[in-house]
Amino acid sequence: MRALSSDEVAAAFRAACRAELQALKPGNVHVFAAGHGMETAQFERAADAAAPAIARTALPVGARVLAAVEASLAAAGCNTNLGILLLCAPLAAAAQMDGTDDLSTRLTGVLDGLDRTDADAAFRAIAAASPGGLGAATEADVHKPAQVTLGAAMALAAARDSIARQYTTGFADIFALGVPPLAAEPTARGPVEEAYLAFLATLPDSHIARKFGSETAERVRTEAEALRRTLPGLGPNERHDALLAFDAALKARGLNPGTSADLTVASIFAALMLSATTGR
Template identity: 75%
Template sequence: MRALAPDEVAQAFHAACLAELSALKPGNVHVFAAGHGMETAQFEAAAKAAAPALAAPGPVGRRVRAAVEASLAVAGCNTNLGIVLLCAPLAVAAEGGGPLEARLAQVLEGLNISDAEEAFRAIAAASPGGLGASAEADVRAPASVTLREAMALAADRDAIARQYVTGYADIFALGVPALAGGPLERRRIEDADLAFLATLPDSHIARKFGPGQAEAVRLEAVALRTRLEGLPPSERHAALLAFDASLKARGLNPGTSADLTVASIFAALIEERAAPITVG
């Protein structure tokens, strides 16, 4: 697969963010309903601001910090920290050429302490809900381990951190396959989000409300997926919207599932745009 130019990476990232907002992802902000004190306009502005920073040539950590700072400046709150943490390594991998998963593995293996320092500053600035402290790798203290090593310390409790350790195994096993087989339409994006929500207890919910609540929401998502099978589009939409309203009424935001969905879309778009160009 061919290497992508920075402008192509920026376009793919921006498109992935907007595509995710177009789908009805229960409990998250989307074009059908706001939520948790945030509107789609904030996410749209953050995506536009982050795209060039994420695609600017440089190491992963620098891209993370620049993209988060650009997003905070226009959105006024944390809208895309998880998205940026997941998409920065993919962006670097896309610019290297070759099979995406293999190139990504090389990028993750090459992360260093400088990447951790830059990412820690971004995480502290964004101040995500439920952020705690770790004696081994406190984001408010100078980094003493590489970014991948820091992620490994949180991998058992955070799905975003786990991707850094597993080579994005969940994204390539759950998200990308759900998007395959046709145009990047809203239903496929909703299926990708539900694949994460019904398989992985959402890390954002777990940080704020505990693992028991995250597991309860996962089981609700499993039941919803079963109920959606065979429903006509209007009834499917109504069922998703009802679950969306229920989660928001309880203050439950499965933000990690949404972040993983954006990264899956980004990966799928990279692979599509990096396909060899043939002259027929």
């Protein structure tokens, strides 16, 4: 497997972010309906601003996240992509490694090598982005200098946060749930929606849980699971209407499955990296 250039990684990152915005993802920001006081243009600007930092080979993972968050905040004026950046920075570093190992094995090496410097930079990025529901923590508080490695800090949060859990499992959810629907067409609307619904129907969304509690997150998961079961029997127009109705219902309750969207972008990015590094 070949190592990807910075230009290739940056282009794949932009493509992944744009593909996610073009899909009808219930409760999230997309081109088919407004929501949560944000517009797709903000996410596009943030993606363009963050791409060079995510792809910069000279930077370790934590520094990539911090530089990308700072660039994104300056471009968009609010936090649009913290979770995306936390997920995509290790994937980018893995895809740029030399060697014969596959992407998953390279990624494990990247995650195992994360240190306190990575944690300190990531903490600063998280504090700057100030995601909804973020509070103080008794251990590995992002508002204080890091005392543990980034991997250890993520392990402390893994039980309550799906993004943190990816760092402790080698991105198992992304490779098991998100990448398979995207294998043939990583940026096509239908596969992207399938990947998003796979996360939304399987994992209680961490962003919803932080803001509204675990019971609400589980309720949304079961609603998504029920919807997902009905979609294969619907025609294209009926499918669109069903997704849009669920989208409106979630937004009416102020529920934004932001973590599911972040995992979806990372899955598209991973699928593009797999295709580029293997030539398939």
